[in-house]
Amino acid sequence: MEAVAIRSTASSEPPLMGGGSQPALQSQPAGGRTHRWLRLHRAEFRATLIGLVSLAVFVALWQYLTANRITLYVRFLNIPTPVDVLGRAVIALHNPVFGDHVLISCRRILLGFLLAGGIAVPFGLLMGRYRILREIAFPICEVLRPIPAIAWVPMAIMLWPTNEGSIVFITFLGSFFPILINTLQGMASVDPVLVRAARCLGAREAAVFREVYLPASLPQIFTGLTVGMGVAWVSLIAAEMISGQFGIGYFTWEAYSLVQYSDIALGMITIGLLGLASSFAIRIVGRLVMPWVAPR
Amino acid sequence: MAEKSRGLIEVRDFCLRYETMEGAVEAVSNVSLTVQPGEFVSIIGPSGCGKSTLLNALAGFLKPSSGRVTVDGETISGPSADRGMIFQQYSLFPWMTVRENVEFGLKMRGIRRGERERQARTLLGLAGLTPFEDYYPDRLSGGMKQRVGIVRALATGPRILLLDEPFGALDAQTRLIMQQILTNMWQRLKISVLFVTHDLDEAIFLSDRVYVMTARPGSIKAEIVVPLQRPRQPAMTLSSEFLGLRRGLMSLIREESIRAMGGEVSAEAMKGLAIDLEGQDLAALL
Numbered sequence: 001m002e003a004v005a006i007r008s009t010a011s012s013e014p015p016l017m018g019g020g021s022q023p024a025l026q027s028q029p030a031g032g033r034t035h036r037w038l039r040l041h042r043a044e045f046r047a048t049l050i051g052l053v054s055l056a057v058f059v060a061l062w063q064y065l066t067a068n069r070i071t072l073y074v075r076f077l078n079i080p081t082p083v084d085v086l087g088r089a090v091i092a093l094h095n096p097v098f099g100d101h102v103l104i105s106c107r108r109i110l111l112g113f114l115l116a117g118g119i120a121v122p123f124g125l126l127m128g129r130y131r132i133l134r135e136i137a138f139p140i141c142e143v144l145r146p147i148p149a150i151a152w153v154p155m156a157i158m159l160w161p162t163n164e165g166s167i168v169f170i171t172f173l174g175s176f177f178p179i180l181i182n183t184l185q186g187m188a189s190v191d192p193v194l195v196r197a198a199r200c201l202g203a204r205e206a207a208v209f210r211e212v213y214l215p216a217s218l219p220q221i222f223t224g225l226t227v228g229m230g231v232a233w234v235s236l237i238a239a240e241m242i243s244g245q246f247g248i249g250y251f252t253w254e255a256y257s258l259v260q261y262s263d264i265a266l267g268m269i270t271i272g273l274l275g276l277a278s279s280f281a282i283r284i285v286g287r288l289v290m291p292w293v294a295p296r
Numbered sequence: 297m298a299e300k301s302r303g304l305i306e307v308r309d310f311c312l313r314y315e316t317m318e319g320a321v322e323a324v325s326n327v328s329l330t331v332q333p334g335e336f337v338s339i340i341g342p343s344g345c346g347k348s349t350l351l352n353a354l355a356g357f358l359k360p361s362s363g364r365v366t367v368d369g370e371t372i373s374g375p376s377a378d379r380g381m382i383f384q385q386y387s388l389f390p391w392m393t394v395r396e397n398v399e400f401g402l403k404m405r406g407i408r409r410g411e412r413e414r415q416a417r418t419l420l421g422l423a424g425l426t427p428f429e430d431y432y433p434d435r436l437s438g439g440m441k442q443r444v445g446i447v448r449a450l451a452t453g454p455r456i457l458l459l460d461e462p463f464g465a466l467d468a469q470t471r472l473i474m475q476q477i478l479t480n481m482w483q484r485l486k487i488s489v490l491f492v493t494h495d496l497d498e499a500i501f502l503s504d505r506v507y508v509m510t511a512r513p514g515s516i517k518a519e520i521v522v523p524l525q526r527p528r529q530p531a532m533t534l535s536s537e538f539l540g541l542r543r544g545l546m547s548l549i550r551e552e553s554i555r556a557m558g559g560e561v562s563a564e565a566m567k568g569l570a571i572d573l574e575g576q577d578l579a580a581l582l
């Protein structure tokens with residue numbers, strides 16, 4: 001059977017291939033597109049549903065513990081209920097000052113994070129490619145890396161003429177190292193066979209860098225960006241709480257000083273949502289930049 | 297031939313030593329071989345005998361420790377699109393679609409996008425890959441990946457094609473089909489092919505000549521001419537001529553493969569092994 005199939009390609013000249021080719025493509029049932037879509041996305045529906053339920057349970061539990069002022073060693077006495085927080089949120093959304101706090105924090109994150117990415121990624125790529133750069137920069141990085149960004153606060157205040165400058169600097173520092181380290185790791189794990197394949201096809205140094213090392217490192221770079229964004233928020237909030245005027249971290253801390261307990265929770269939830277939104281944004285960009293990586 | 301030679305491979309007294317912590321390891325020792333322009337030549341030998349090393353030197357990734365490696369009289373100084381290579385591992389760029397992979401070599405040559413696309417489409421059509429041109433490689437089967445790899449290597453019009461056990465990871469059926477595709481492309485393009493394999497049948501079926509290498513440090517143990525007429529058909533693998541060649545090759549390789557496998561095994565045990573293997577398919581063990 002098989003011998004016959006091969007003989008037919010051997011004797012007839014034009015088609016260079018023999019094997020069966022297009023199976024999956026033509027077998028699409030006409031009307032079943034929505035059905036198919038539903039079937040392929042079943043897992044996502046399930047995850048969303050369960051996620052919503054678990055969030056609802058969390059809020060319900062919170063409401064129960066706080067409304068009944070439960071005290072089980074941990075004291076829920078002064079903790080605001082979700083309903084209180086929602087009330088404050090409605091008020092805050094009508095108050096332009098709250099919006100300003102959020103916008104200022106976002107601006108700081110954006111500046112610090114973009115600076116970090118804009119420097120750490122190219123720097124990491126070059127360090128990954130050229131050993132001499134690695135040898136020079138690595139020791140410095142290794143010493144600076146373990147220092148948490150918050151520990152830089154006093155130094156940052158001395159270094160920068162404005163408060164704004166020092167907060168952006170702290171945010172920058174927080175995200176710089178995760179991005180750098182991941183970029184380096186991405187470069188180190190580039191499959192050498194792909195580099196050799198490119199060179200066999202006529203690629204020179206610059207082309208190998210652009211066409212192989214860069215795209216091969218992208219998934220790891222995006223991991224670095226995601227982690228870096230998380231650390232940027234941590235650093236920003238800490239910096240705002242310590243030295244800030246304005247910003248959502250400052251808002252949260254000030255709420256405590258002013259005995260506005262609901263605002264504390266509101267600030268925290270806002271920070272959580274902003275962090276969520278920013279890592280989501282990075283994921284979206286990642287998908288656009290790396291269409292070959294299966295979404296997961 | 298009086299025409300300008302295209303794809304004459306000459307290897308003379310080629311030696312290659314790897315420097316390691318334990319000192320220099322001689323991987324290939326005094327190999328001399330020739331591939332005439334347009335010839336299909338296979339290299340067969342036990343695992344670790346230096347086949348990949350030899351191919352890597354021909355591709356331009358390794359410098360000979362001594363001896364000479366030339367193509368059309370020119371000493372190889374580095375990798376070049378003149379010498380296409382198919383690696384033992386899959387090596388398509390995962391971030392490029394099938395068509396972009398095929399276009400890559402043309403892009404490196406500075407050919408414009410439109411022209412590039414046109415040429416890549418033509419080649420993919422010839423290889424029956426048109427329905428998959430927008431796929432990313434991780435959606436392709438192993439056989440299809442190697443098929444794209446071959447098309448990609450041929451797209452720049454190399455003088456020679458080096459293949460390092462390209463079908464080693466494929467099942468028997470796919471292997472047969474790939475062999476047929478490779479033969480067709482080779483006949484059509486008239487380029488020189490140096491093909492490394494573990495598989496006796498594959499070597500005989502595809503080649504004009506077969507070099508047999510010794511266990512490490514690899515050198516040429518024998519050279520066998522395959523007089524089978526072309527076009528070759530799978531049925532030929534059952535002909536007495538084919539089987540005779542196969543028997544000859546197998547006995548040449550037997551000692552080497554046992555030597556490669558049983559470096560530390562006593563002579564007594566090796567004798568037992570040799571008896572056990574008598575009459576069995578040694579190719580599976582190579």
Ligand SMILES: Nc1ncnc2c1ncn2[C@@H]1O[C@H](COP(=O)(O)OP(=O)(O)OP(=O)(O)O)[C@@H](O)[C@H]1O
Binds near residue numbers: 314316346348350512
């Ligand atoms: N970078 C290296 N450093 C030291 N020794 C090496 C290196 N690369 C290969 N060798 C050794 O050189 C010998 C030849 O290796 P090579 O990969 O060329 O063998 P091969 O014939 O292709 O084997 P296989 O059939 O298993 O692919 C092996 O014994 C291997 O251990």
Ligand SMILES: [Mg+2]
Binds near residue numbers: 347348349384460
């Ligand atoms: Mg090998």
